[in-house]
Amino acid sequence: MDAQAWTYAWVFSTFALYIGIAIWSRAASTDDFYVAGHHVHPTINGMATAADWMSAASFLSMAGLIAFLGYGGSVYLMGWTGGYVLLALLLAPFLREFGKFTVPDFVGDRYYSDVARVVAVIAALFVSFTYIAGQMKGVGVAFSGFLGIPFEWGIVIGMVIVLFYAVLGGMKGITYTQVAQYCVLIFAYTVPAVFISLIITGNPIPQLGFIANVAGEDVSMLDKLNQVLTDLGFLEYTSSRMSMIDIFAITGALMFGTAGLPHVIIRFFTVPSAKAARLSAGWALVFIAILYTTAPAVGAFARLNFIAEVDGATYVAGADYAAEAAAIEAAGGRPIPQWFKSWEATGLLGFEDQNGDGRIQIRGPEAPDGLKDEVVPLNRDIFVLANPEIAQLPGWVIGLVVAGGLAAALSTAAGLLMVISSAVSHDLGRRTFFTDMTDTTELLIARFAAAGAVLAAGLLGIYSAQLGFVAQVVAFAFGLAAASLFPVIFLGIFWKRMNKEGAIAAMLTGLVTTFGYIYYFKFAGGTPDQWLWGVSPEGIGFVFMGLSLAIGIAVALVTKAPPQEVQDLVEDIRIPGTRRPHGLAEGGMAPLPSH
């Protein structure tokens, strides 16, 4: 079987598995639909959270991004894992003890205000739609790049699959599909990583290979990479052009943004108790760390290997690779590897012979010999996608990587869909406008909302690809989650005096300032020399989170303290097992009991 047949086999069988799980885990009530009945085991939830969290970007793009950013790539590694410590210590157990379905549920009840609830809904919807467009686009790319199916049809196939298990099973169906998707994606990520680590360093564990010597040489892998890069006119791998303050701010925005992302937070509503929520956050991070500690190793290995195989090699122009390559070798030259040719066809990789010598030169901006870089274009995703071929692994591994990328994209898309559909059916429907809605009606509306959200996400995926703005708006998701949602949830738990006025002021401050700053620099022509304190749009959420906290506290102090019932509610959620209903503070919906 060739690589494409294997790809079809993997994609088809994993999709069949997801559908099978969906049929097995249908939702019967809103409790099932929104929070999987609060019955999910902490370890299982940890695994589902890891799949929910690791998106197409984590799987396909992160290692390549780190390969090019070197030390600067650390912002993603620390930022996207450190947020789980904040979740476990500051948010998850308390929100679980609060005992409802969504993030706007908490904001609306804790701040006894439908205005606060609706502002939280707007923030949650904005963050989730931004994020989901990228996932759908990832699905389309995977289908069009590997299976020869047009981009739009790839998105449609992805939509049908997600529609099936999200509408049928809600959170319950999504949880168990995500567990399967985690297994697929982590296997697909680590197998090629182990092999490439063996090839470069002789150590099968990528995390150890990362700090080991190059196989058969007395120089460490990182020293060698630094040497190779500076020789070609690149910056050292262990250095970065980013300023320390910017690295600090971006790491902060990603960490606090992670903790404030609604689709991550709602996963902790599915476990039985506050204690289980803590443990579950720990397991989630274990499962995430397996990929996140492998990624920097993959990035460094792939960069080193790519340069070693491609730089100075003679280009094979004709269709008959084998014959031409043999002729080049016979003449004492080194032909480019075959995978270079096969990936050229996808447009992710190309060769422009600037100096007309028929050989490929890779050069950085300060190349000592003054030559130009000839690998143009070079899409960074290639470092994950082409890994199996670079390591000369069999066809089934190549197909597996595609299935893994799809698993990563679909699992994240499903989690986001839950936030979008519950924001419509639950937060706006039952909690704000139609408070006398029955459970059956709400469940029906939730299913319709999920279906509508899938359609909207698919259209956004197709449309945004034409606009090419997905990468630009990811900064929005984290920045807005950090600056608008994190402060009000955090203060809502840890500061009893925080009130309605303060919360609304804090959320609006975070939303308006962060949105304005990112919009100005990404779309309205702002230049880096105008950055506030040298902080890029990616990191500004961290700065404005500070502002949002300060304004929220200041406004709360000059306005009335929250009602006694609300303060009692805060006391309850701090102490596990003491949660009781509190009249006004519940907004007409009783909390669900712990199990």
Place this chain on the structure above:
Amino acid sequence: MPKPTPDPRGYWAATLRLTVGLLLVWFLASYGAGILFRDWLDQFAIGGAPLGFWFAQQGAIYVFVALIFIYCWAMARIERKYGIEA
């Protein structure tokens, strides 16, 4: 052992102390070792990697995982000590 009388105030104070302590470690392992003191730490090495760089790309993540499990374990102790039924 007799079950202690529930003491929510003591429980919350202990929880806050633990949280602040662990967040301090969280800060030092990531923003500290990986960013602020990175250059100084780079004079040491772990295997073939400069220590500050290693913390930024590997070490901080291991510390994060450890912190959450330490938190779970310490919270269970605090719950027992102050008679809180989790």
